[in-house]
Amino acid sequence: MSNKRTKGVTVVRPIVYVTFKLHETYANPQRVVEHPPFELTETGWGEFELTIKLQFVPESGEKPVTLYHNLRLHPYEEDGSISTANKNKPVQSFQYDELVFTEPTEYLHQLFLQHPSAGLQPRSTPTNPYSVQAEVDEIRKIEEATKKVQEQLTIYKNKLEKTTKELDEVKAELERVKK
Secondary structure: OOOOOHHHHHEEEOOEEEEOOOOOOOOOOOOOOOOOOOOOOOOOEEEEEEEEEEEEOHHHHHHHHHEEEEEEEOEEEOOOOEEOOOOOOOOOOOOOOOOOOOOOHHHHHHHHHHHHHHOEEEEOOOOOOEEEEHHHHHHHHHHHHHHHHHHHHHHHHHHHHHHHHHHHHHHHHHHHHHH
């Protein structure tokens, strides 16, 4: 399948559509989204398992892939209790899923090469904390923690060497006293 983009160019996407199966209490709980970014916006309160089914272009030879996401529509406090404050604030609950195509068909491989992921945005936003800057900050934190661990290891290694040397001296003194 294809979709029309600007300037009259037809582009084939690897994913044709995504089906979301919401909780049965929603009107029309099964929703089909046919255009990127394949997002669904809904309001409500509670938690339920959301079923997400990805349908690939027929030429790809790939079967549909089903993902499950525990959707949370209410905020939690730091202590784990359900928050009743900030009812107008969006609830954010992230889960990382990754699809690995071990042996994609040549057709699907070419589609992925032609349509790489959008990648990370430069800076985090209130609705999306994932960004290049967030990765840079996380790497910096890891490097700082690694440096602190290395410093502590050096301190403990020096203490161990000093204590081992003192122990050897005490053993030598004990041997002299025994003679």
